[in-house]
Amino acid sequence: MTYAVILAGGWGERLWPMSTRARPKQLLSLTGESTLVGDTLLRIATLVSLPDALVMTSGTLKGRMVEELAPIPAHRIIGEPQAKNTAPAIALAAKLLAAEDSDAIMVVLPADHVIGDDDSFRAAIELAVGAAETKRALVTLGIRPTRPETGYGYIRAGSSCGLDGVFEVESFEEKPDLERAEGYIEAGGYFWNSGMFIWRADVFLAELERRLPDVAAALAGVSCGPGDAGFDDELVRFYESVEGVSVDYGIMEKADGVLVVPTDFGWDDVGAWPAVARIWPGDDDGNTVRGDALVMDSSDCIAYSESGTVAVLGMSGVVVVRTADATLVIPKDRAGDVRRIVAALRTRNGK
Amino acid sequence: MTYAVILAGGWGERLWPMSTRARPKQLLSLTGESTLVGDTLLRIATLVSLPDALVMTSGTLKGRMVEELAPIPAHRIIGEPQAKNTAPAIALAAKLLAAEDSDAIMVVLPADHVIGDDDSFRAAIELAVGAAETKRALVTLGIRPTRPETGYGYIRAGSSCGLDGVFEVESFEEKPDLERAEGYIEAGGYFWNSGMFIWRADVFLAELERRLPDVAAALAGVSCGPGDAGFDDELVRFYESVEGVSVDYGIMEKADGVLVVPTDFGWDDVGAWPAVARIWPGDDDGNTVRGDALVMDSSDCIAYSESGTVAVLGMSGVVVVRTADATLVIPKDRAGDVRRIVAALRTRNGK
Numbered sequence: 001m002t003y004a005v006i007l008a009g010g011w012g013e014r015l016w017p018m019s020t021r022a023r024p025k026q027l028l029s030l031t032g033e034s035t036l037v038g039d040t041l042l043r044i045a046t047l048v049s050l051p052d053a054l055v056m057t058s059g060t061l062k063g064r065m066v067e068e069l070a071p072i073p074a075h076r077i078i079g080e081p082q083a084k085n086t087a088p089a090i091a092l093a094a095k096l097l098a099a100e101d102s103d104a105i106m107v108v109l110p111a112d113h114v115i116g117d118d119d120s121f122r123a124a125i126e127l128a129v130g131a132a133e134t135k136r137a138l139v140t141l142g143i144r145p146t147r148p149e150t151g152y153g154y155i156r157a158g159s160s161c162g163l164d165g166v167f168e169v170e171s172f173e174e175k176p177d178l179e180r181a182e183g184y185i186e187a188g189g190y191f192w193n194s195g196m197f198i199w200r201a202d203v204f205l206a207e208l209e210r211r212l213p214d215v216a217a218a219l220a221g222v223s224c225g226p227g228d229a230g231f232d233d234e235l236v237r238f239y240e241s242v243e244g245v246s247v248d249y250g251i252m253e254k255a256d257g258v259l260v261v262p263t264d265f266g267w268d269d270v271g272a273w274p275a276v277a278r279i280w281p282g283d284d285d286g287n288t289v290r291g292d293a294l295v296m297d298s299s300d301c302i303a304y305s306e307s308g309t310v311a312v313l314g315m316s317g318v319v320v321v322r323t324a325d326a327t328l329v330i331p332k333d334r335a336g337d338v339r340r341i342v343a344a345l346r347t348r349n350g351k
Numbered sequence: 352m353t354y355a356v357i358l359a360g361g362w363g364e365r366l367w368p369m370s371t372r373a374r375p376k377q378l379l380s381l382t383g384e385s386t387l388v389g390d391t392l393l394r395i396a397t398l399v400s401l402p403d404a405l406v407m408t409s410g411t412l413k414g415r416m417v418e419e420l421a422p423i424p425a426h427r428i429i430g431e432p433q434a435k436n437t438a439p440a441i442a443l444a445a446k447l448l449a450a451e452d453s454d455a456i457m458v459v460l461p462a463d464h465v466i467g468d469d470d471s472f473r474a475a476i477e478l479a480v481g482a483a484e485t486k487r488a489l490v491t492l493g494i495r496p497t498r499p500e501t502g503y504g505y506i507r508a509g510s511s512c513g514l515d516g517v518f519e520v521e522s523f524e525e526k527p528d529l530e531r532a533e534g535y536i537e538a539g540g541y542f543w544n545s546g547m548f549i550w551r552a553d554v555f556l557a558e559l560e561r562r563l564p565d566v567a568a569a570l571a572g573v574s575c576g577p578g579d580a581g582f583d584d585e586l587v588r589f590y591e592s593v594e595g596v597s598v599d600y601g602i603m604e605k606a607d608g609v610l611v612v613p614t615d616f617g618w619d620d621v622g623a624w625p626a627v628a629r630i631w632p633g634d635d636d637g638n639t640v641r642g643d644a645l646v647m648d649s650s651d652c653i654a655y656s657e658s659g660t661v662a663v664l665g666m667s668g669v670v671v672v673r674t675a676d677a678t679l680v681i682p683k684d685r686a687g688d689v690r691r692i693v694a695a696l697r698t699r700n701g702k
Contacts, residue, residue: 297688324659
């Protein structure tokens, strides 16, 4: 059977102050009524059994996720006691699913991405599930680039694997500089690394054994299933002992025979404020104005208020965001530095 | 006797959102514990009898002023039913004081200016009072310019009037462009028009008769004194009928024999946000940071919060102000355009 594994940890700090630890990005409604994590679940609902999905989130968010993701039983929403990046979370999900179903196929999806065309998305997932079964390979979705983005890693596709629309991965490329990114677009055959993975749980666990034996070893201590009496203690011990590593770095970049399904369904990871301008429509001057915001003599700005009035005059390429607690002002082209603000405020507030 | 006449109308819209109609600039504490209007009163307290002062304010602010200016009896705090600029307010004060004291000398002071050296200020006022008595002239204080400010009118001083430190006014000059302002500084003998006036009430009323006969005629309907039973009705009728005109344009620029006392006591009218940076100390990068504000990789900015956190990164020469109700973001060199924001918000909010 096919199982959804939703990665719903983290909080999207580069979207501060709209996102905060208490109100993380995956619980925001950026495109409509539902939250990003709710959208993620709905999008996959026809392909998997939602009550059998697993959601990996942070311990502090578990309660909120249980409310938000009603179709999923509380015990299948796993609150990670510590943040240890993606490999341990995916490894744990793989072990739990393999124990339930020796033929389990996992569809691993980040909870905080935006997707424009849900039908194309589902078609790509079905193709990838087929490939993961037939080829017993690790499969990832590659997004056809629409701009020379320097904020994403790229996947270089090679020859067809023999299945229509599925290719061998030639290499994973780190986030490039602009010149390199432009080269990728010109050359063709390069795709954004979406962080969406499809594979048999047992195939992944075998690869884990080879590439991240320490993670595999830590996993040996997990013998209960979610909902079993001893599970929470095992969870704490696993996260205490396991090293934090990303599945990209720890597995995908090193594994052999990885496959990619090139896709084109209007994907955005909404990683930072400029992405918000991509998903919220702008005015004729390129200003994205949302909430009680007044923008005069300005261009290419984001002005967003969810509490009180924001007034911006004579600015260009600037992000202005106001929430009940804070106001952010930063040039769009330095939007990644919101992390530095978050870090500085954390230090200042002594936490 | 010498009487203080405090002009405490208006609300300082170019300091929005720190100042608002409900919390006008003259009731803000910009330099210390007291409000600007409170400072204005204290500064003059040794030179006049405070209980005999007159305060001209807007009707909606009268209650607040009565609280703030405890030494002044409520009936001497006059709430103008309509805003009609400075000439009608000063004319009314002149008429009321002349009726009480035929030798009354008025010291007319805006309520929302900042003065660095109170002793020099008082010395200048005493000099001006002496000149107003001896010469029976309209006297104004001129501020020695410290920069080629284009936001103020200038007074060109001529020959000595025969009293030490008091000069005939050669001309009043409109707000100049930068080149002209630089020329004034180079030439010397030009002073900023401070809006502070000293004269005998009867001398002013005679000049009013000549220069603004319509205002003088409207004033004829005022026969009661402040505190008399019929005064409020006369006040309403006076403000209904009188034209709005400034004392600078209506009287000073046209009158003969105007005198100026050049002064140098660290004056600032705090007219707009850049002035706030002059009176609040800045850091090594020229940033003025006040309240819960974090400023990184920025220079020459004002970051002020009185409610919630303000975070500014990678900006230069920008004003960022956050209050409980609003956030303003505007380049320092366009700070005068805050008026346009205020007007646009008023239109939008339908008032």
